Amino acid sequence: MSYFLDEVKQKLARDVSGLLDVPKDQVVVQVANEKIGSDLAVPCFAFAQKLGKSPQDIAEDLAVKVKLPEASEITAISGFLNIWLEPKALAQGVNKNFSAEKSVKYGNNSDNANQVVVTEYTDPNPFKPLHIGHVYSNTVGESISRLYEASGAEVHRISYHGDVGLHVAMGIWGIIKQLEASDWKMSDVPADYRSEFLGKAYVHGRSAYEGNATAKQEITELNKQIYAKSDKEINGIYEAGHKWSFDAFDDMYKMLGVSFEKSYLESETVDVAKKVVAEGIKKKVFEVSDGATIFKGEEYGLHTRVFINSLGIPTYEAKDLGLAHLKHKDYKYDTSIILTGNEQDQYFEVVLKALSLLHPELAEATIHMSHGMVRFAEGKMSSRSGNAITADVLIENVEEELEKTAPNSPAIKENALAAVKYAFLKQSIGGDIIFDVDQSISLEGNSGPYIQYAAVRVSSILTKAKTKGQASDKYDYEAEKTLLFLLAAYPAIVAEAVNMLAPHTIAGFSFELAKAWNSYYEKVQILSDKDQDTLKARLAVLEQVYAVFEHSLGLLGITIPEKM
RNA sequence: GCACCGGUAGCUCAGCGGAUUAGAGCACUUGUCUUCGGAACAAGGGGUCGUAGGUUCGAAUCCUACCCGGUGUACCA
Numbered sequence: 001m002s003y004f005l006d007e008v009k010q011k012l013a014r015d016v017s018g019l020l021d022v023p024k025d026q027v028v029v030q031v032a033n034e035k036i037g038s039d040l041a042v043p044c045f046a047f048a049q050k051l052g053k054s055p056q057d058i059a060e061d062l063a064v065k066v067k068l069p070e071a072s073e074i075t076a077i078s079g080f081l082n083i084w085l086e087p088k089a090l091a092q093g094v095n096k097n098f099s100a101e102k103s104v105k106y107g108n109n110s111d112n113a114n115q116v117v118v119t120e121y122t123d124p125n126p127f128k129p130l131h132i133g134h135v136y137s138n139t140v141g142e143s144i145s146r147l148y149e150a151s152g153a154e155v156h157r158i159s160y161h162g163d164v165g166l167h168v169a170m171g172i173w174g175i176i177k178q179l180e181a182s183d184w185k186m187s188d189v190p191a192d193y194r195s196e197f198l199g200k201a202y203v204h205g206r207s208a209y210e211g212n213a214t215a216k217q218e219i220t221e222l223n224k225q226i227y228a229k230s231d232k233e234i235n236g237i238y239e240a241g242h243k244w245s246f247d248a249f250d251d252m253y254k255m256l257g258v259s260f261e262k263s264y265l266e267s268e269t270v271d272v273a274k275k276v277v278a279e280g281i282k283k284k285v286f287e288v289s290d291g292a293t294i295f296k297g298e299e300y301g302l303h304t305r306v307f308i309n310s311l312g313i314p315t316y317e318a319k320d321l322g323l324a325h326l327k328h329k330d331y332k333y334d335t336s337i338i339l340t341g342n343e344q345d346q347y348f349e350v351v352l353k354a355l356s357l358l359h360p361e362l363a364e365a366t367i368h369m370s371h372g373m374v375r376f377a378e379g380k381m382s383s384r385s386g387n388a389i390t391a392d393v394l395i396e397n398v399e400e401e402l403e404k405t406a407p408n409s410p411a412i413k414e415n416a417l418a419a420v421k422y423a424f425l426k427q428s429i430g431g432d433i434i435f436d437v438d439q440s441i442s443l444e445g446n447s448g449p450y451i452q453y454a455a456v457r458v459s460s461i462l463t464k465a466k467t468k469g470q471a472s473d474k475y476d477y478e479a480e481k482t483l484l485f486l487l488a489a490y491p492a493i494v495a496e497a498v499n500m501l502a503p504h505t506i507a508g509f510s511f512e513l514a515k516a517w518n519s520y521y522e523k524v525q526i527l528s529d530k531d532q533d534t535l536k537a538r539l540a541v542l543e544q545v546y547a548v549f550e551h552s553l554g555l556l557g558i559t560i561p562e563k564m
Numbered sequence: 565g566c567a568c569c570g571g572u573a574g575c576u577c578a579g580c581g582g583a584u585u586a587g588a589g590c591a592c593u594u595g596u597c598u599u600c601g602g603a604a605c606a607a608g609g610g611g612u613c614g615u616a617g618g619u620u621c622g623a624a625u626c627c628u629a630c631c632c633g634g635u636g637u638a639c640c641a
Contacts, residue, residue: 036584043583045622055583078584125641162641266641292639301567306639316641346568346636372569373634406603415603426589427577431570432634434577436590444603446577446589453603461600508578511588518604527600564603 004093
């Protein structure tokens with residue numbers, strides 16, 4: 001679908017390009033200038049030299065010559081051609097796009113039509129505690145997945161889990177100690193205590209490994225036994241712990257309202273990993289050094305990393321190569337997104353460099369994205385549950401805060417989820433997140449609940465209205481101008497968010513729309529208007545506003561409650 | 565040491581393919597309110613955009629150096 005505002009921008013660019021005799025791609029059309037208040041603007045500085053005229057003169061000249069029927073005003077101001085659009089034209093344009101919804105939902109596009117995209121994110125490891133970072137990663141990954149879907153791609157959500165390795169040995173070591181101390185068998189651990197039990201075991205094992213030489217040796221030995229599956233009792237503990245872990249993952253996903261199509265286990269990638277590395281040795285991509293198979297990254301300005309260790313066991317590096325192949329075998333992806341913490345940035349550069357030398361087509365299709373750590377504003381929340389804050393504890397905390405200020409809300413859960421997801425997604429991906437419960441669930445301002453509230457207000461009016469909305473030729477839409485402009489601008493914002501893989505632009509837009517709507521709400525009494533034509537025209541706009549709230553919040557994984 | 569990421573209002577952050585008077589939320593000050601749901605709206609104060617140079621008619625945005633913080637740097641993930 002071609003969107004109204006895009007068409008206007010194109011038309012304007014074509015006009016300017018023709019009038020000035022400059023290439024069309026050199027004409028920049030900016031959208032929405034807050035200072036001037038114009039809807040579109042063309043900076044004329046770049047043309048000054050070529051035309052031998054001042055930017056302001058060029059803009060003034062254009063202001064006279066440019067013909068844009070959708071514009072209500074065209075003025076030259078300090079070197080810019082500024083354009084204000086006619087509210088009625090905006091309403092008609094937006095209506096036209098909405099009525100074509102059967103083919104493409106308003107806001108969606110077909111930029112990635114026929115593309116197969118595999119998104120990998122969250123990646124919690126069994127035997128390790130779930131923490132707030134997993135919630136963050138999941139929220140970001142889910143939003144990225146939804147952005148791709150909005151652009152027409154076929155998206156497959158997958159996750160990857162380290163089911164073997166030292167962290168498992170540390171966890172199981174801790175489990176054994178805890179069982180001994182409590183005189184329990186695995187089956188004695190109560191169902192609702194399992195996650196916590198595993199979490200404590202891991203922390204116990206890890207600190208013992210780091211601080212106690214005997215324990216370290218025991219854990220190393222245990223690791224071999226787990227790998228060889230040589231001890232029946234240990235196997236039993238492993239199987240139970242593995243299941244409990246995945247049950248806990250499922251609980252978290254369920255709470256967040258997400259699901260994965262497939263989970264890959266690290267142990268499954270070993271065979272392919274070995275094969276790929278063997279192939280790489282032949283191609284001289286890898287070499288053997290000190291008994292280990294390594295990739296010399298220094299030749300490419302990167303680090304050297306080990307792919308097969310000196311015991312002959314593939315490392316995470318090799319397994320990631322194997323995983324790339326497995327994913328491709330399963331999905332024949334055009335794009336593979338891997339979302340991890342940013343401490344793995346340089347690691348992935350090495351892995352992808354190696355992959356590019358072996359299978360360039362896979363490397364080119366792979367995008368490693370990374371996010372920062374979740375940290376807490378000083379003194380917040382940490383007292384209640386220590387440093388590792390699990391997903392459910394986080395949500396419970398937020399719910400408690402919501403209870404204080406909005407008791408008896410029928411949508412506490414939805415509000416709390418929105419608060420957390422929005423707090424994560426309103427920031428650009430990459431940097432650390434300083435998470436502040438008080439601020440994130442603030443009832444005012446740039447927050448999930450604020451936007452939900454605005455949307456609920458819209459639906460409340462739509463429900464109370466005794467009639468459906470209908471666009472009008474007679475109505476001037478002056479009061480709805482800001483809302484209409486935001487609606488018109490929305491599809492391009494989605495396209496940009498997909499392009500940049502930047503959910504925060506969507507979050508910013510939702511907030512702008514909520515502010516504009518709340519402001520409109522104060523000024524205009526909708527339902528009490530006697531004029532049916534006006535009433536219906538306004539309701540039609542509201543229906544569209546609601547649809548865009550639903551769409552944009554949907555891209556963030558946030559739902560709109562019926563009431564709150 | 566080297567590499568990567570970050571340093572914008574008291575706090576948390578947008579803006580960074582240069583361009584019209586540096587933005588938002590929170591906090592602070594002041595208004596609106598017998599409301600189609602005040603979890604709201606209207607307005608105000610507050611910034612040498614880490615530092616110093618450079619490129620440009622024009623730099624938070626590009627280049628260089630430095631300072632501060634985080635992370636990574638061969639058999640962990």
